Amino acid sequence: xxxxxxxxxxxxxxxxxxxxxxxxxxxxRMRLLSNRKVAVGLVILAVFLLxxxxxPLIAPYDPSRRSADILQGPSAKHWFGTTHIGQxxxxxxxxxxxxxMFVGFFAGVVATIVAVLFGVTSxxxxxxxxEGLSAVSNVFLVIPALPLIIIITTAIPTGGDWVxxxxxxxxxxxxxxxxxxxxxxxxRRRDFVEAARATGEPVWRIVIFEILPNxxxxxASSFVGTVIYAVMTEVALAFIGVQGLYEWNWGAxxxxxxxxxxxxxxxxxxxxxxxxxxxLLGTALSLLNFGIDELVNPxxxxxxxxxxxxxxxxxxxxxxxxxxxxxxxxxxxPAHATEIQSADIQVEDGAR
Amino acid sequence: MRYFAQRLVFYVFTAxxxxxxxxxxxxxxxxxxxxxxxxxxxxQISTQAVHSLTVLFGLDKQQGIFQQYISYLGQLARGxxxxxxxxxxxxxxxxxAQSLPWTVCLVxxxxxxxxxxxxxxxxxxxxxxxxxxxxLMPITTFFASIPYFWLALLAIAAFTGVGSFLPSAGGYxxxxxxxxxxxxxxxxxxxxxxxxxxxxxxSVAGWLMGMRNMVVTVSSEDYVTVAHAKGLSExxxxxxxxxxxxxxxxxxxxxxxxxxxxxxTFLVEYVFSYPGVxxxxxxxxxxxxxxxxxxxFLVITLSVLAANFLADLAYMALDPRTRREG
Numbered sequence: 001x002x003x004x005x006x007x008x009x010x011x012x013x014x015x016x017x018x019x020x021x022x023x024x025x026x027x028x029r030m031r032l033l034s035n036r037k038v039a040v041g042l043v044i045l046a047v048f049l050l051x052x053x054x055x056p057l058i059a060p061y062d063p064s065r066r067s068a069d070i071l072q073g074p075s076a077k078h079w080f081g082t083t084h085i086g087q088x089x090x091x092x093x094x095x096x097x098x099x100x101m102f103v104g105f106f107a108g109v110v111a112t113i114v115a116v117l118f119g120v121t122s123x124x125x126x127x128x129x130x131e132g133l134s135a136v137s138n139v140f141l142v143i144p145a146l147p148l149i150i151i152i153t154t155a156i157p158t159g160g161d162w163v164x165x166x167x168x169x170x171x172x173x174x175x176x177x178x179x180x181x182x183x184x185x186x187x188r189r190r191d192f193v194e195a196a197r198a199t200g201e202p203v204w205r206i207v208i209f210e211i212l213p214n215x216x217x218x219x220a221s222s223f224v225g226t227v228i229y230a231v232m233t234e235v236a237l238a239f240i241g242v243q244g245l246y247e248w249n250w251g252a253x254x255x256x257x258x259x260x261x262x263x264x265x266x267x268x269x270x271x272x273x274x275x276x277x278x279x280l281l282g283t284a285l286s287l288l289n290f291g292i293d294e295l296v297n298p299x300x301x302x303x304x305x306x307x308x309x310x311x312x313x314x315x316x317x318x319x320x321x322x323x324x325x326x327x328x329x330x331x332x333x334p335a336h337a338t339e340i341q342s343a344d345i346q347v348e349d350g351a352r
Numbered sequence: 353m354r355y356f357a358q359r360l361v362f363y364v365f366t367a368x369x370x371x372x373x374x375x376x377x378x379x380x381x382x383x384x385x386x387x388x389x390x391x392x393x394x395x396q397i398s399t400q401a402v403h404s405l406t407v408l409f410g411l412d413k414q415q416g417i418f419q420q421y422i423s424y425l426g427q428l429a430r431g432x433x434x435x436x437x438x439x440x441x442x443x444x445x446x447x448x449a450q451s452l453p454w455t456v457c458l459v460x461x462x463x464x465x466x467x468x469x470x471x472x473x474x475x476x477x478x479x480x481x482x483x484x485x486x487x488l489m490p491i492t493t494f495f496a497s498i499p500y501f502w503l504a505l506l507a508i509a510a511f512t513g514v515g516s517f518l519p520s521a522g523g524y525x526x527x528x529x530x531x532x533x534x535x536x537x538x539x540x541x542x543x544x545x546x547x548x549x550x551x552x553x554x555s556v557a558g559w560l561m562g563m564r565n566m567v568v569t570v571s572s573e574d575y576v577t578v579a580h581a582k583g584l585s586e587x588x589x590x591x592x593x594x595x596x597x598x599x600x601x602x603x604x605x606x607x608x609x610x611x612x613x614x615x616x617t618f619l620v621e622y623v624f625s626y627p628g629v630x631x632x633x634x635x636x637x638x639x640x641x642x643x644x645x646x647x648x649f650l651v652i653t654l655s656v657l658a659a660n661f662l663a664d665l666a667y668m669a670l671d672p673r674t675r676r677e678g
Contacts, residue, residue, distance in 0.1 A: 139366045141608050144656050146615030147633065147649040148373070154637060154645065155377050175608070232499055236619055239501055240634045254502065258623070263509045275502035282497025290493075293565070 038291030044284035048277075051094060052101035059091035063248050074269050081269035084260045092253050093273050099249035100231055100281070103165040107230035110169025112223045115176030120215070122177070123184025124207060134181055140174035149233060153242050161247065164237065168230045176222030183218055187211055221292045228285045235278055250274040355674040359664045363657050370653040374646050375424050404435050433650065434643035436636075444647035447632065452651060454523055455628035458544055459617050462551040463610060470556040471602055474563025475595045481568055488560070496557035501619035504550045508623065511546060518546050521625040547617075547624045555613055559602060566598035573597075596670070603667050607660030614652060 061067075067086035074081045080089035122133035152167050187193060188211070196206050212219075238251025239258065253274040257263075262270040427434075433444035477488055495503070512520035519525075524539045570576065571594045579589045618630030625631060629648055636644040668674045 135362065135365065138362065139369045142366050142611065142657060142660055143370055143373075143653050144611035144614045144649075146618060147645075147652055150633065150637065151374070151377055151642075151645050151649050154640070154642070228497075233615075235499055236501065236615070239499075240619065240622060240637060242637055254505075258505070263505055268509065271502070271505055275498065275506075278502065279494065279498045283494050286493050286497055 035291045035294065037287040037294075041284040041287035041291065044280060045288065048097060048101060048281055048284070051097045053098075055094040055097045059088075059094040061088035061091040063087060063092040063095040071265070071267055073267075080273045081267070083256060083270060089253065089270060089273060092248050093250065093277060096247075096249040096253060096274070097277070099161050099247050100234060100251075100278075103161050103168065103234040103249075104227045104231040106162075106165040107169035107172065107234075108223050108227035110166060111173040111226040111230075112176060112219060114170065114173040115180060115222055115226075116212075116215075116219060118173065119177035119180025120184050120207060120211060123181040124188055124203075124211065126185075126188075130181075134178075137174040137177040137181070140171065141178065145171050146233065146236065149237065150240075150242055153237065164234060165230070168233050169226075172226055172229055172233075176219075176226065179218055179222060180215060183215055184211060187214055217292055217296045221289050221296075224285050224289045224292070228282055228289075231278065231281060231285075250278055353675075355668065356664075359661065363661055367654060367657055370650060371425070371428060372421075374650050375421055378642060378646070428650075433647035436641055436644045444644050447644060448629065448647055448651055451627060451629045451632045452655075454626060455614075455617065455621065455630060455652075456655065458547060458551075458621070458626065458628060459610075459614055461544075462548040462617070463555070463613050465548070466552040466555045466613075467559055467602075467606065469552065470559025471563045471595075471599065473556070474560040474602075475567055475590065475598070477560065478564040478567025478598070479571065479590050479594065489564070492557035492560055495553050496555075498554060499619070500550065500554050500616035501623050503554055504547070504620045504623040507546055507550050517542075519543050520546075523627040543624075543626070547620050547626055550620050551613065551617055554616065555609070558609060562602055562605065563598060566601055567594055570594050570598045600667070600671055603663060603670060606663040606666075607656070610656050610659055610663075614656060 064087060067082070067088075069078060069082045070086050071084055072078060072082045078088050078090060080093060082088055083092075118133050118137050122130040122137070124130075125133075149167055149171055152171075153164055156163055156167075193206060193210050196210050201210075234249065235251035235254070238249055239254045241255055251274075254271065257267070257270040257274075260267075260270075262268075431445055433448070436442050436444050436447050473488060477486065508520045512518050519542065523543050524536060525543075575597075576589060576593050579593045584593075617628075618633055620626070621628045621630030622634045629652060633645060633648045635641075636648065
């Protein structure tokens with residue numbers, strides 16, 4: 001798209017991060033962190049992880065202990081108010097973080113492992129075996145997961161968080177497997193893979209050292225996506241009362257709030273903290289995922305305001321695929337425009 | 353036609369897989385399912401229910417697992433999903449016949465609207481990248497991160513109450529008799545407004561995001577540049593060239609998203625006490641009504657498969673490559 005005729009400069013939307021085009025791994029990591037979305041997401045996630053570890057220790061009260069302060073609104077003594085039997089909701093939220101984070105991350109790990117196994121194998125093998133594996137993942141993709149998870153978890157009545165996490169992980173890998181398969185299919189005929197094959201590298205070595213490193217971003221984003229999904233599912237399961245309510249989690253708080261008709265009696269503090277915590281965690285993980293997507297596909301970056309003024313002072317909106325041409329010397333052409341453009345193209349090539 | 357046949361085979365296979373999962377899940381649990389159920393009820397289960405359970409799990413006939421499976425398939429073919437524990441002599445199929453239409457209408461309307469709104473907004477946001485429209489994305493992301501049921505609770509708190517036009521629970525006014533008359537339909541519509549809006553608000557972000565990313569990717573394709581160079585109007589390039597091609601992944605992803613939306617709808621129905629399958633499922637969980645749960649899983653899976661098939665037909669209409677012979 002960049003044809004620079006003599007005397008004419010093509011201008012593309014300025015890209016704030018495209019300047020660091022050297023694709024050394026360290027620079028790549030820095031670029032991921034310098035993305036504002038990723039930074040915000042990571043900070044929020046770190047706070048939740050910290051609470052998951054130390055939450056039960058710093059909780060001011062035992063989350064299950066009854067007290068005389070029944071259905072009180074937020075106060076200095078009870079930051080998030082109390083329940084119908086005087087339990088401290090702030091302590092419940094702190095204590096429940098661990099279960100939510102555990103199920104989210106454990107299910108994410110399980111689903112990612114299965115997705116990599118299915119996706120990469122079916123993509124690399126091809127033929128009848130590959131098609132068979134792909135058909136299996138499509139089946140899991142189409143079957144509505146929540147009802148399936150419900151019938152399995154209710155059939156195993158003695159399960160705790162482990163079982164719930166395992167069931168969620170084993171039913172939610174299909175989307176990742178599908179994406180990984182597509183990418184593996186496109187990688188396996190690339191020159192560097194052919195070269196490895198020609199030099200007689202065994203299949204496991206090709207897969208682990210040639211293919212997998214090129215799938216890192218997709219694996220990461222499917223992991224993050226599964227964590228979001230697992231958190232939502234666990235909370236939903238607890239909310240409708242599938243899970244045994246032996247441990248506190250955000251869904252269990254909402255379950256009690258719903259069964260005591262908290263909203264009808266105006267106890268908004270019973271609902272709002274747990275819901276906001278879920279939304280905050282979900283947003284943090286989504287931001288992380290957008291950041292990974294943008295690293296892989298630089299076109300997706302929203303590049304600030306794309307409007308510039310041309311030589312006659314008219315506002316021109318610059319878009320991808322639509323390159324307005326300004327006469328040289330007639331207007332405020334950024335001196336580094338061509339440089340940025342070539343850098344941008346380099347980045348895209350490096351990521352593909 | 354080859355594409356069509358492939359998809360058909362796939363759906364038949366998936367339906368078989370769902371049926372098989374449904375058959376094996378209760379049998380995989382350790383011990384005799386009936387005994388564990390009786391233990392769970394701590395003796396508060398009626399002898400009729402015990403008998404029904406024994407028949408249901410095929411424990412009265414001392415068959416091998418394969419024979420049980422065959423007779424289970426036979427039962428399903430006759431539309432027999434077993435008998436609900438809770439409302440004892442009522443068959444599961446008639447419980448479902450009452451609640452399924454509610455869910456299908458709610459999910460259907462909400463999904464189609466959410467798809468249409470999300471896709472259209474996605475085209476605009478993707479096309480006008482770098483303008484104020486980009487502001488929509490963080491907002492919809494936040495809404496998508498909110499659990500369906502929590503938003504539903506907030507909606508009830510915010511929009512219903514004494515003197516509000518919108519009802520907070522139920523599918524129709526309690527005084528009315530269900531039927532095709534004006535008063536009933538109007539009441540049902542009024543009751544479905546808030547649940548549908550909740551589903552749309554939480555599910556629109558997925559469509560918007562996917563469509564926006566595809567439009568951004570597609571709009572740097574050569575054919576879009578050619579369309580610009582031909583001097584076609586902005587709108588025509590946007591809708592006829594960029595959007596039409598960008599839509600393909602959205603349409604083929606429709607079916608997968610539907611499974612998620614169905615799950616979310618169940619929770620919304622529960623919160624709004626909407627008389628659909630989801631409310632039925634939640635009460636079945638509370639009452640450990642396994643036949644009803646399994647029947648719901650099966651019927652919902654088959655409905656989702658049918659909807660997927662329709663999405664495939666739409667995909668065939670949009671993408672000429674799928675109609676190619678050979």
